[in-house]
Amino acid sequence: MAHQSALIAEDIEAYLKAHEVKSLLRFLTCGSVDDGKSTLIGRLLYDSKMIFEDQLAALEADSKKVGTQGGEIDFALLVDGLAAEREQGITIDVAYRFFSTDKRKFIVADTPGHEQYTRNMVTGASTADAAVILIDARKGVLTQTRRHSYLVSLLGIRHVVLAINKMDLVGYDQAVFDQIVADYTAFAEQIGLTRFTAIPMSALKGDNITESSEQIAWYSGPPLMRWLEEIPVEDDxxxxxxxxxxxxxxxxxxxxxxxxxxxxxxxxxxxxxxxxxxxxxxxxxxxxxxxxxxxxxxxxxxxxxxxxxxxxxxxxxxxxxxAKAPPPVADQFEATLVWFDDEAMLPGRPYLMKLGTRTVSAQVTEPKYKVNVNTLEHLAAKRLELNEIGVVNLSTDAPLAFDPYAENKDLGGFILIDRISNRTVGAGLLNFALRRSQNIHWQALDVDKQARAAAKGQKARVVWFTGLSGAGKSTIANLVEKRLHAEGRHTYLLDGDNVRHGLNKDLGFTEEDRVENIRRVAEVSKLMVDAGLIVLVSFISPFRAERRMARELLAEGEFVEVFVDTPIAEAERRDVKGLYAKARAGQLKNFTGVDSPYEAPENAEIRIDTTATDPETAAEEIVAWLERGFDPGI
The missing domain is CATH 2.40.30.10 (Translation factors)
Structure with a gap:
């Protein structure tokens, strides 16, 4: 008995050692809806003996219950784990499955076919060494086939198999297979996908999955499993x-x-x-x-x-x-960006950018174009919406060591993160550094901000007034400046309307233009603080992200946010400039509070309730708050 136990232990140890040294292949399946991706993976799990007996029994019972395959096992049920997926017969999220053969271990990502789940497909492809692109033999090359092939090419996946599935439903006709391969080859050449292996198969029947099919004797290439086992996973x-x-x-x-x-x-x-x-x-x-x-x-x-x-x-x-071959270092790049978030990407808005192990602040300075992945057409773009792909110029607040994504995925692939919600909103590929980033260097100056502020006997800072139109921002800011000026302080007031007569006269009131409006004013404010001034900024500045960006341009304690809090009904009742009336009449689009949102501050240093405080009292309160920090030594 002891001898038998020892033999079993030796067998287990030998098995584990053999399993440990096997190479690992990560691959994904993608294609249009109902091309058979989940069925294919289920078949691979079944044929590789990766299903326990109780799982098989449950699968057979579920297959009879669902009844979609005429009494045969519905292998898709092994992968479509979400209730919503089973109910709709589609894959919604990325499903990862592990299986193993005598030659190799595998991790497969089953990615959604619908266009609205493009971000899920990109997530699944980001770590893949190979891609299996499925095509329904009855339908041929479809829009989603082209979309997913473009993404596979974009993400640099070098090993691609074109799995022409459901050949049993077209009588295993070679002419159908040849026509699909010809159509796909013509498209693949346009996106630089010059090498792929085409395999005719039926995932449901098992043809050319793990063994060569007698039904498809005219095909002399490898079945899918042999292709997966033999492609090299070691790169250069x-x-x-x-x-x-x-x-x-x-x-x-x-x-x-x-x-x-x-x-x-x-x-x-x-x-x-x-x-x-x-x-x-x-x-x-x-x-x-x-x-x-x-x-x-x-x-x-x-x-x-x-x-x-x-x-x-x-x-x-x-x-x-x-040391002899270092990567370039830059803070401005051209990048290809895939947008993941329901809220659009806006140029000038600050995001967190994670590249390798480094996280910096970044913003898209210029969207160059977006790509219609169905036609490969380049389209003009001011923003990127959910699942859109574009080429943009990107700027970071610190220099980064990088390699182009085509040369090194680890040092060329990045994600963008929303600074407030911490959601991953985009994934991108660095293409190259912009020449301007190599030609512009910071010039050190002997007279600094502290010296300029000390000469004026004050602490330089920005006092940022935010609130709805008609809240009273400009009135209060004007009174604050008068009081500061009377006390001998050196100030400047930047008013939203006044700035739009000059510096920002080229900007409208779209979300993109509002972001750029605040970005420019924040940069001007930073320069004025550097000059030692107390800068009063009176702008609606409706978005928290841009107000936060303005704050982060300055040192700790140099940004004072004043929320001039006035209910929309009260602001509209005042309507000194008649803007609310125009907005309600449809004559003024994108007006804050009517058809464009205002995001109230959550932690403003000063809050002024204008329904309970008159402008003079509010100004006195703000000046009193500021007086505690006027000493440049504080």
Missing amino acids: LREKPFRMPVQWVNRPNLDFRGFSGQIASGVVRPGDKVKALPSGRESTVERIVTFRGDLPEAVAGQSVTITLADEIDVSRGDVLAE
């Missing part, structure tokens, strides 16, 4: 220059300081010269440390801790790179 990352984004500065004690991260490309050895970016400081690799001991070398894909011979400044988000 080891042949590229060394790159490692720093995930963590490892300092367990005073005698050890290392930099931990996963190597994105290349090979590194003790003694190699490396450069820390964006600082540009150089040093030599001293040790490559892992949990199991030091290594003589480390390669792409390994997670290690590197110690350096010199004490140079390296932080989380920096990149250690081969």
Whole structure:
């Protein structure tokens, strides 16, 4: 008995060791609705013996209950786990499944077919080594086939199989297969997808899935499973220059300081010269440390801790790179952007950008065009809506070490995050650095903001008045400036209407123009604070994101938000300029409070309730608040 147990233990250990050394292939299935993606994956799980007996029994029972396959097993039910998916017969979210064969391990992402779930498909494709693009043999190349093929090409997936499914429903006719391949080849050439393998199959019947089909004797290529098992998963990352984004500065004690991260490309050895970016400081690799001991070398894909011979400044988000072939560093880029969010991408609006292990503030400075992925046409665009893809110019508030996405996905792929909700709103690919980012450098000046403010005997700051039209912002701001001026303070008042006569006369009142309006005023305000002035800004500034952007341009304590809080009914009753009447009559579009939103401040430093406080009293309250910080030494 003991001998038998020992043999079983040896068998288990041998199995686990064999399983451990198997290569892993990540692939996705995509295509139009009802092309059979979920059925295909279910068949792969079934044929690879990855279904337990109780699961199989439940599957057979569910198949009879649903009754969509004429009594046969409905393999799609293995993957379509959400109730809504089963009810509608479609895939909504990305479903990940694991299976294994004697030769390889697999993680497959079943991605939705509907256009409105393009973001889900991009998510599934972001980590894939290969793509299986399904086509219904009865329907041929459809719009979603082209859309998903474009995305596969865009995301740099090198191994592609064109799975022409449901061949049983067209009598396994080779002429149908050949025509679809010809149609797809003509389209694929337009998007640069020059290499793919076409396989005729029936996921439901099992033809050309794991074994070659007798029904399709005219096809001499491999069945799908053999193709998945044999395509190479190792790419040329080891042949590229060394790159490692720093995930963590490892300092367990005073005698050890290392930099931990996963190597994105290349090979590194003790003694190699490396450069820390964006600082540009150089040093030599001293040790490559892992949990199991030091290594003589480390390669792409390994997670290690590197110690350096010199004490140079390296932080989380920096990149250690081969000194002789470092990546470029820039703060302005051309990028391809896929928009994920229901709320449109607006140029000039600040987002968080995560590239590798670095997170910075970023904004789209100029949408160049969006792509109609159905026709590949380039269309003029001022914004990107949900699931749209565009090429944009992007600016960051700090320089980034990067590689173009086509050369290195880890250092070229990024996501954009909404600063307020923390939602991931977009994913992008860096194409190249804009030339202007290499030609413009900050000029150091001897006379700084503190010196200018001290000469005026005051603390420079921005007092930002926000509220609905008619709330009384300009009236109160004007009274505040009069009182400050009488006390000998050096001020300037930027009023929304006045600025639109000059600096912003080219802007309208769309959401894009409102964002740009505030961006420009915020930058002007920053310059005036740098000059040592107290700047009073009176703008509706309806969006929290832009007010936050203005705040973050300045140092701590230099931005004072004054919420002039007036109910919409009261503001409309006053209607000094007659704007509400025009808006209600449809003569004034995108008017805040009527057909454009106003996002009230959540944590303003000062709140003025104009229904309970007159302008003079409000001005006195604001001046009293400011007086506590007029001493430049405070």
